Amino acid sequence: MKTLVIQTAFAGDLVLTLPLIQSLARNEVITSVDVLCIPGTAPLLENHPDVSGIIKYDKQGDRLFTGLYRLMRVLRAKQYDIVISPHRSFRSALLSYATNARVRISFDRSEGGMLYTHREGYGKSWHEVARNLVLLSPLKIPPRSLKPELHPGENDYKNAVEALHQEGVNRKYVCLAPGSVWPTKRWTIEGFAELAVKIQDDGYKVVLLGGKMDEDICARVRSLAGNKPANFSGRLTWLESAVVIKRASALVSNDSAPVHIASAMETPVLEIYGPTSPVFGFTPWKTRHRLVQLDGLSCAPCAIHGGRTCPIKSHICMQSLSAGQIYAHLIALLGE
Structure with missing residues (x-):
């Protein structure tokens, strides 16, 4: 049976959808699995043996x-x-309905629910990977793959290694994704x-x-860290x-998305939380990790995705986390 998976959210969301895609493709009744995603995340699916086709939807350029x-x-x-x-x-419900597919599956909390033939319970306290795998239930397909898989090609490895060597990274290193x-999900530049x-x-x-949008942040972190x-x-x-990330110590x-890429590459992760929370189900998956957040705040979590500005104008959830705290957790993670 020809199958389409719709995931037009951010890069991390697409990575966390991969176990669903992989489980579908590895079942004998499924003949192909196409993925509808946005242009910015589509390259994550390159070389993936379980993805038959990629359909790009530019939600900004084609929003009319x-x-x-x-x-x-x-x-x-x-x-x-x-x-x-x-x-x-x-919009995803509308696109699903427009396919005229006999079986259309989403969550019971999805907008436009009447446009689907099957609606499964949204496990609010579950990890996102587990939530997504529940969507296999109407098909009676068991989860065949629990870990997201990314498939860098030969050129990806070649280019990455060359970039590391050009920057003099010839020994153990730690990746920082600031x-x-x-904006409210970002720990401070000074802290990083x-x-x-x-x-x-x-x-x-x-x-x-x-990414491109992070160039200024990363440049400022580098400058404050002695340009090293x-x-x-x-x-x-x-x-x-x-x-x-795969070659890094941590x-x-x-x-954000690098957390889930690290999970796919089985690299230890230290994830910093501010306005969001681990209880939302987007923690590192199937890899060694530690989570850091400021406890005891009455204002947090304040949003499932974070926001442009802090609702109480203080950003205390991130401003009050010190580099010493983060470093102590990192050393513990590296020593495990």
Whole structure:
């Protein structure tokens, strides 16, 4: 049966959908699995043996009805038998319905629920991977794969290793990912810089990772850390970044996509929480990890995705976390 999985959220969400995709593809009744995602996350699926096709949906450029209608026609022409949408927006429900697939599955908390044929319970306290795998239930397909898998190609490895060598990273190193789409989810630039100095003083190299939008943040961290960290922000593809993370001793990151890439590459993770919370189900999965957050705050968590600004204007959840606290957890993680 031809199957489509809809996940048009951020990179981390797509990585956490991979066990669902992999479980589908590895079942004998499923003949193919296509994935509908946004252009910015599509490269994560390159070389993946369980992904038959990638359909890109630019939600910004094609947000008008003409773009949506054009995509609906493309999807209907594919003649899918099954559509599964972990993404819970009304637009995803509409796209699912437009395929005319006989079986359309999402969560009972999804917008436009009446457009699906099956709605499964959303395990609010579950990990996102486990939540997504529940969507297999109507098909009576058992989970065949519990760990997200990324598949960097030969060129990804070659480019990543060359980049490390060019920056003089020829020994053990720790990756820092100080960015996030949501400003309130970012620990302080000064904190990351002080942490970088402590790591360097301990004999490790520091590698800064991020996308184009994180270039300024990473440049400021590097400057405050004595210009010693290697700054790869905006220079690597998703899969090249995955290779760099795979070779690292550990990753320190805000609650963002690098956490889930590290999980897929089985690299130890130290994740920093502020406005969000581990109880939302987006913690590192199937890899060694530690979680850091300021306890006892009446204002936290304040949002499942974070936000542009702090609702109480203090950002105390991140401002009050010291580099010493983070460093102590990192040393413990490295020693496990």
